Amino acid sequence: MRHLRPFCNREKEMVQSEVNSETQVSVIYGVPNEKPFFIFGSFYDVALRKKHIFHKIREIYNKFSTPYVGIYIFNQPTLVIRSPELLKKVLVKDFDKFINRKVAANEAVDPISFHTLFSSKNDNWRNLRAKMSPVFTSGKIKLMFPLMKECGSDLVNYIKKHNGEVIEAREVTKKYAVDIIFSCAFGINSYCLKNDNSGILQIATQLVDFNSVKRNISIFCFFFMPKLVDIFRLTFADKQASDYLMNIFNTTMEERRKNAIVRNDLIDMLHNLKENSTDKSDYTFDDIKVAAQALSFFSAGNDTTSLTITFALYELALNTDIQDRLREDIRKHHDAHGDFTYEAIQDMKYLDMVLCETLRKYPLTNFLNRECETKYTFEESGLTIDKGTSILIPVAGLHYDEEYFPNPEKFDPERFSDENKSKIVAYTYLPFGDGPRVCIGQRFAMLVSKVSLAYILKDFAVKKTNSTTVPLQLDPGAIFLANKNGVHLKVDKV
Ligand code: HEM
Structure with missing residues (x-):
């Protein structure tokens, strides 16, 4: 595994010490990572259609408490970013360095x-x-x-x-x-x-x-x-x-x-x-x-x-x-406008809250992905990643994180009321991505x-x-x- 040398890190000790000792992890060059299984890496049960990728992403997210995690998807080393501050950098602030998705295009x-x-x-x-x-x-x-x-x-x-x-x-x-x-x-x-x-x-x-x-x-x-x-x-x-x-x-x-x-x-x-x-x-x-x-x-x-x-x-x-x-x-605004007009639909605030909560509980795409376009250092931790590193953003994990969405299994549209939605931590709710x-x-x-x-x-x-x-x-x-x-x-x- 070492020969792949996917991640290098200036502050190896710091990242290592944050890893929960109960989880089955090893550390490659300072990035806590899931032990890969045979040729499948972390995704063997997904590849064999035993587990939905939604559950796998939540599992990896929950296993760690570090800002980022290294996984292998088959032989592709991938950096999973858990921290909203670092996500802001990837998705918005340093977007130029992460402009592309790592997807095939021929x-x-x-x-x-x-x-x-x-x-x-x-x-x-x-x-x-x-x-x-x-x-x-x-x-x-x-x-x-x-x-x-x-x-x-x-x-x-x-x-x-x-x-x-x-x-x-x-x-x-x-x-x-x-x-x-x-x-x-x-x-x-x-x-x-x-x-x-x-x-x-x-x-x-x-x-x-x-x-x-x-x-x-x-x-x-x-x-x-x-x-x-x-x-x-x-x-x-x-x-x-x-x-x-x-x-x-x-x-x-x-x-x-x-x-x-x-x-x-x-x-x-x-x-x-x-x-x-x-x-x-x-x-x-x-x-x-x-x-x-x-x-x-x-x-x-x-x-x-x-x-x-x-x-x-x-x-x-x-x-x-x-x-x-x-x-x-629905009936109140339909009757007030006399029909399902565009404006009537826009006025249905509770409908919007129900849909936002549906997308929180059921984020269809589960994850976002990006590719690092140049050698890049996350200043907060000193982690440096190489050009070409694959980045995975664990949307399903963030949407079910108790810290951001208490009692996450509960379907609760109130999370998206005018008062509550302003309290949602930026970059933790990503059903449509961001940036x-x-x-x-x-x-x-x-x-x-x-x-x-x-x-x-x-x-x-x-x-x-x-x-x-x-x-x-x-x-x-x-x-x-x-x-x-x-x-x-x-x-x-x-
Ligand atoms: C509930 C429905 C939908 C969901 C949950 C959804 C979700 C997403 C997500 C998560 C992304 C990736 C964003 C990122 O990487 O930051 C995306 C990209 C995209 N979606 Fe949707 N989508 C939906 C409906 C649609 C519809 C209706 C269209 C077109 C009419 C559409 C067209 C696209 C396109 C073209 C992109 C690529 C954008 C780009 O790379 O510039 N999506 N969508």
């Missing part, structure tokens, strides 16, 4: 994934982010609100049809999320809620299929074993599904151009970016680059959003007092989730039944948080 093998905001690096990322940020302002998202409302109505009609029955919440919310994102990013109604056999839903599932072992291994390699991505020419998303979606996207773009159609959606904005792109600008959009953005919004947005809505419904079914209070908040690389779709995702909950809960109650799994059993094969047997809830008109 333009020749997977041009779509290479050109997404998520995988882009250095100046390519800076220029692309500068172009894309105006697409996600509150004003632009407000323009898409009528499209979201249409899907909200379809969702409530679906629930009406199943009144008194047990639904699988994940399946329903996925249809809703695909309908919205397809409508906004591809300019087409996919009608998954209206048509049980929608082909688009199959394509959406195939694109980043979390039940497929092969796809999960590919995604795992993108984050943790980038060299294998090059060797085996792996693609992040399923090639057939992404070709199909690219085709739809290009056809719609062409129609908009020919017929001068304006729909105020993402595709319009991408179309404008491409049309206004000149050879002299810092970033020139071509067909692949614009399609890559639409595809990445689709893959980054649909599972994250639908799972967030699912977990919110699950917690509301278990906490009926919170559900009743939320329904009151210049924060999730660009955050506002969009919050609004889409709020619309769904408002439409469902105004006139329907979600209830726990015998088929509801309590507590949840996370599927260790899934990249995001997902319950093994789905989330079964009864819906009743109230």
